[in-house]
Amino acid sequence: MAMPVMLWLISARIVAAVNSAIGTDAIRTIRVLAVGSAPALHTMRLALATAAAPEAPVKTRETTSPGYKESLAVHQAVVPERRVDPGIAQAVERQTRAMRELSVRAFPEQQGEPDGTSVSIEKARGQHLREAEAVRAKAVRRARAERPGRETETAAKVTVPDPGALRSTA
Structure with a gap:
């Protein structure tokens, strides 16, 4: 009995906190229910949510139809190879060269072997x-x-x- 009275006493603060959290004044009052007196609509929704859909076997590539397997194989056979823009490839090479030159200048003691390989x-x-x-x-x-x-x-x-x-x- 003490809990509903306490909630009734601090309901104004609860309403203000909830409204500031959601950014609107949608909540005006709080109705404290007795234990076990949940609305019928809520219990019906819970029953529908807990009732699982009829279980069906999980479909994987191994259990699919032969037509799907055939079309997947055809698609994978004709997938175009990755196209690289030559301008982008050149820019990547320039950046890599510049970073290596800066690295050699910044860390000269860590230069690689005489044949050009790294240590x-x-x-x-x-x-x-x-x-x-x-x-x-x-x-x-x-x-x-x-x-x-x-x-x-x-x-x-x-x-x-x-x-x-x-x-x-x-």
């Missing part, structure tokens, strides 16, 4: 790993070189407290 992924990955290892090794050498100087600086700053002073508490 394989394995070779590029190996080169990248070698470069990364060289950077890591350089960083390790630098850290090792700086470590002795750092230890002498920090050793001067660290003072060891008297062990006897640590045994008593306040």
